[in-house]
Amino acid sequence: MRSYAVLVAAFAVAANAANYTSSLNMTIVPSSVDDSTRASWCTAQGNTCKSLCSGRTSKNDCDYTTLIYDCACSANNSAPGLEYYTQTMPTFICDTLLAQCYKQYENNQDGQQSCKDDIGTLCASNSPPSSSDSSSSSTSASASTTASQSATQTTQAAASATSDKGGFAAAPAIPKHAAAAVAAGALFALL
Template identity: 45%
Template sequence: MRNSVVFAALSALGLAQATIANYTIDTASISLTTRSTWCQAQDNTCSTLCDGNPKTETCDPTTLIYSCLCQNGTAPGLEYYTQTLPTFVCNEAFSECITANANNATGQKACTTDIKDNCGTLDPSKYSPAAVSSSSAPASTAAAATSAATASAAGTATPTASSSSNAAPAMNHIGNGAVAVAVGLFAYLL
């Protein structure tokens, strides 16, 4: 599942790490209170993106393992939104990268382009459900997908969920998110 989290206890080093959306963070450096807050925000956003009725909505603050599925079995694009575990982990990975590259302008610039620029930026409070269309004409579907992708790139649309359980990992660039939204919307409408 593309929004699942891998938790590994590195017993030899005594460290705990979580990997989400291709970013690994040191969970031992993050208080349980903060991780609990992250999970609460994650659950709230999951509920919002599943139109208030998620099928599965779990988040473990100890391990940062989470699941978010809507009633139709799809997983919303959590990595595109603020107030989600993928974005919290992305921002933490950025912070850790900046700290690791203190006094290194080139390294810090890489932190920004490789990590920060990929963190979710859409506001879940501005989410509105996609209108359901009864049209099956391919041209209408393609136009709707293009329109949604264009609006998403401007930060006004909401990505729809993908129904594929073999979906690719999170896109590396939010700029590419518009393409993912268009593909997801097209797949959803089919």
């Protein structure tokens, strides 16, 4: 009977864990986060978008009531790699989902491990590049501090679930470990 209970618990954890492939496809119910936190997320998202696009964006919008955002660089009208950087909506949502998952499985080690494996590994840990515009930098720093404090308060356990992925800023930005794969793919495409 005990093994049946363990099996049912394991199935419940597996069924409840979403099959995320990226922080870009994660969503939360906006009302699960207070208005001021969502507003600071949008400010940080906007500042990071501008920074990743070297100050030249063709789209840079964020609605704190719905958590719908849009970021595109003017240089090539494509989105930078938001999922690779902190201070972006994908990472705020990822960190919040991770915290909610940990809370849901508060006394369940297997459940928390599933949270870490299924969500935590997709949350970014790279800081966005600094902006060369000093007024933007101070605004970004202020929003980043507020957003970081909010994220830290709700996701202290998530910090151990993320790993250092290394990266560089470009439009679109690609982390170091992915840059080699992109370069190799481009080389093979030419052959």
